[in-house]
Amino acid sequence: MDLMVEASPRRIFANAHTYHINSISVNSDHETYLSADDLRINLWHLEITDRSFNIVDIKPANMEELTEVITAAEFHPHHCHVFVYSSSKGTIRLCDMRSSALCDRHSKCKPGFVADNCSAYLACKLWKHCHQIPEHFLCTFPATGYRLECFQKPWVGACAIMTGSYNNFFRMFDRSTRRDVTLEASRESSKPRAILKPRKVCTGGKRKKDEINVDSLDFNKKILHTAWHPMENIIAVAATNNLYIFQDKIN
Incomplete structure (x- = not known):
């Protein structure tokens, strides 16, 4: 079990x-x-x-x-x-x-x-580096409410930055290469030793495999709080009333 x-x-x-x-x-x-x-x-x-x-x-x-x-x-x-x-x-x-x-x-x-x-709404800044959140979040919000959302400050690790987003997504930014990945905290992907797969959002009409259409995003689901272990690559993500703990892949 x-x-x-x-x-x-x-x-x-x-x-x-x-x-x-x-x-x-x-x-x-x-x-x-x-x-x-x-x-x-x-x-x-x-x-x-x-x-x-x-x-x-x-x-x-x-x-x-x-x-x-x-x-x-x-x-x-x-x-x-x-x-x-x-x-x-x-x-x-x-x-x-x-x-x-x-x-x-x-x-x-x-x-x-x-x-x-x-x-800059939906952007996190580290000194002179600015990592922009995807624009589809900006163009799909209702006229009121969501722009007042209070996301916690991004957590900065030794090599990466982590910040929460909507639809129970959280994003990781590599500080050296400035590459980024979007991940999702959900019960389906939180089984023991399950590997998180990158999530991509489709803004156009045709959707590729494993992509999520922007119209299906749930803006009532949001990750406002995240935390990074001070010494190890272990993160905690709070999504509504659920707490998810992830760690890097162990061979």
């Missing part, structure tokens, strides 16, 4: 956020982590589940004066006291927890950086 994997929570950290959590980042000290929502960033200890410390709070006294929200937050990979967070105004702020308990005053600010790198 097929291997079934069931996850059970070991700890539950609750009652610290009022809004949807958009980021979780584990600290390099391996003892703490941060969680961020639209207006606050909290610092947790991995062994303490019933309380956290609020380290960033941008909620105004009058919500009508709200001009920006927090979109992402992440710890520095080596310095445990440094973290960054970005906002909907297109700004990245660098904070140092050694300065004060409440990091309401950032150490450095990079205005306009996020806006410049997020202005």
Whole structure:
């Protein structure tokens, strides 16, 4: 029979956020982590589940004066006291927890950086390289809704980039050759030791074998979250309520 994997929570950290959590980042000290929502960033200890410390709070006294929200937050990979967070105004702020308990005053600010790198819809940029998502996704969207979709930032590995897409597709880009491949996360292709086959979308009238017609794409199915193992070629892909784990071919 097929291997079934069931996850059970070991700890539950609750009652610290009022809004949807958009980021979780584990600290390099391996003892703490941060969680961020639209207006606050909290610092947790991995062994303490019933309380956290609020380290960033941008909620105004009058919500009508709200001009920006927090979109992402992440710890520095080596310095445990440094973290960054970005906002909907297109700004990245660098904070140092050694300065004060409440990091309401950032150490450095990079205005306009996020806006410049997020202005191209359905494209992911790595420094000067831009990997374009196929144009059939742009021309087939309904007039409303989908262009506001929030895909997670692409994961960058040692040799490749991975990003999610619609129809439960995810794409891999080779950083050296800039070649790309489209793969699909589905129950049919997720059997043990099954090899993922590249998927191609046909925009014309005549369809080749193994191609998918653009009109049959399901835009309600989407991969918004992906993760790459820090040391091995193992990836995790979240498709709606399913979690798929893939690894490179082993001879």
